[in-house]
Amino acid sequence: DGGITQSPKYLFRKEGQNVTLSCEQNLNHDAMYWYRQDPGQGLRLIYYSQIVNDFQKGDIAEGYSVSREKKESFPLTVTSAQKNPTAFYLCASSQTGAGSDYQPQHFGDGTRLSIL
Amino acid sequence: GQQVMQIPQYQHVQEGEDFTTYCNSSTTLSNIQWYKQRPGGHPVFLIQLVKSGEVKKQKRLTFQFGEAKKNSSLHITATQTTDVGTYFCAGHSGYALNFGKGTSLLVTP
Numbered sequence: 144d145g146g147i148t149q150s151p152k153y154l155f156r157k158e159g160q161n162v163t164l165s166c167e168q169n170l171n172h173d174a175m176y177w178y179r180q181d182p183g184q185g186l187r188l189i190y191y192s193q194i195v196n197d198f199q200k201g202d203i204a205e206g207y208s209v210s211r212e213k214k215e216s217f218p219l220t221v222t223s224a225q226k227n228p229t230a231f232y233l234c235a236s237s238q239t240g241a242g243s244d245y246q247p248q249h250f251g252d253g254t255r256l257s258i259l
Numbered sequence: 260g261q262q263v264m265q266i267p268q269y270q271h272v273q274e275g276e277d278f279t280t281y282c283n284s285s286t287t288l289s290n291i292q293w294y295k296q297r298p299g300g301h302p303v304f305l306i307q308l309v310k311s312g313e314v315k316k317q318k319r320l321t322f323q324f325g326e327a328k329k330n331s332s333l334h335i336t337a338t339q340t341t342d343v344g345t346y347f348c349a350g351h352s353g354y355a356l357n358f359g360k361g362t363s364l365l366v367t368p
Contacts (some may be wrong), residue, residue, distance in 0.1 A: 178358075188356070188357075191356055245289070247289050
């Protein structure tokens with residue numbers, strides 16, 4: 144089945160440590176996204192990428208970094224500069240559309256990151 | 260930037276009652292998408308509205324897009340326990356999707 148795979152499901156980070164969250168999709172989608180979700184909050188955009196080797200900052204990019212070396216992969220690194228990283232991280236992908244032809248986003252199962 | 264506001268934040272209903280969540284934007288939207296997130300799960304796309312005044316139905320769910328394309332609503336008729344979850348609206352700002360904070364629906368049997 145086609146879909147988005149996020150790993151690991153749970154992740155623990157020590158103080159001062161960088162951690163990388165994996166996101167792989169086999170939907171052949173051009174666009175990929177990373178969101179952060181805190182309890183009782185909506186989804187806040189961290190980074191997005193419309194095409195390989197290109198990505199844009201979202202609303203809360205500080206303390207995070209990404210790469211898009213392959214179409215199917217969009218890993219997110221939570222750096223030690225992110226002082227409050229405990230959250231639920233969701234990766235999504237979509238086909239790109241022009242004008243009003245925006246495509247729906249398909250989400251992975253998420254990664255829950257906690258501080259030790 | 261574009262702000263998408265949703266109300267109410269929480270709604271608790273008895274099974275069989277109706278439910279409505281409202282979405283409002285500070286700017287005109289090119290489209291509105293609705294997603295549902297079950298407890299412990301991930302958001303799942305429900306529907307997209309594009310045209311001014313558009314109304315779409317999915318069984319017991321009715322989605323509306325305002326004439327001015329600044330607001331939208333989701334109405335569920337005769338709720339069931341399977342409707343439990345958080346419903347999000349989202350509007351595009353360029354390529355990015357701005358999500359509302361969602362309305363969490365609890366249905367008591």
